[in-house]
Amino acid sequence: MGEHFVRVAGTVKAAGGVGRLRAEIVGFLAEALSERGTRLFVASPFWSSPNLLTRAASAAAAWKGRLADTTIVTATERAARRIVQDLRPRLPWHPSVWVCPGLHAKLVLVEGGRTVRALIGSANMTSAGTRRPLEAMIQIEFTPESAAGSGVLALRDAIREGAVSFRETKAAI
Numbered sequence: 001m002g003e004h005f006v007r008v009a010g011t012v013k014a015a016g017g018v019g020r021l022r023a024e025i026v027g028f029l030a031e032a033l034s035e036r037g038t039r040l041f042v043a044s045p046f047w048s049s050p051n052l053l054t055r056a057a058s059a060a061a062a063w064k065g066r067l068a069d070t071t072i073v074t075a076t077e078r079a080a081r082r083i084v085q086d087l088r089p090r091l092p093w094h095p096s097v098w099v100c101p102g103l104h105a106k107l108v109l110v111e112g113g114r115t116v117r118a119l120i121g122s123a124n125m126t127s128a129g130t131r132r133p134l135e136a137m138i139q140i141e142f143t144p145e146s147a148a149g150s151g152v153l154a155l156r157d158a159i160r161e162g163a164v165s166f167r168e169t170k171a172a173i
Helices: 020-033 052-059 077-090 147-161
Strands: 005-013 038-043 067-074 096-099 107-112 115-121 136-142
Touching (some): 020 038, 020 107, 020 115, 067 147, 136 147
Parallel strands (some): 067 096
Antiparallel strands (some): 005 136, 107 115
């Protein structure tokens, strides 16, 4: 596992009851939003409102002034528009929104301090995606120097490279 690997948390899934995966994701995000200097990166092809981020912001203890920056990447201009119109006004901060055509990855990265935490799995950031009993997310924590860290951060970088800022698309104008 490499000397820099910190730990792997168990698989989180909604097999036992509707909403369990959603609660786990909201808890993960709320904890992350409570840490000073956190950078949040979320990639999901589809989004819906009310969103997990608004629930997490409500649940986060003393988030104000702690979040360094947030990047949201989605697959379509329609989803990006929905984030800008429906989600952004309800958040206490303003994430940058990007479009990456063909995006299928579901990745939540929380970078802060010496470790990076990630949720990687099959669930879209939608109500349905976090309620289905056959969706799963795994939570891992690692240092950027570890093998797991370099692999996950390479995935983030590949998504960023394929994305364009929503402000720059025709749909945003």
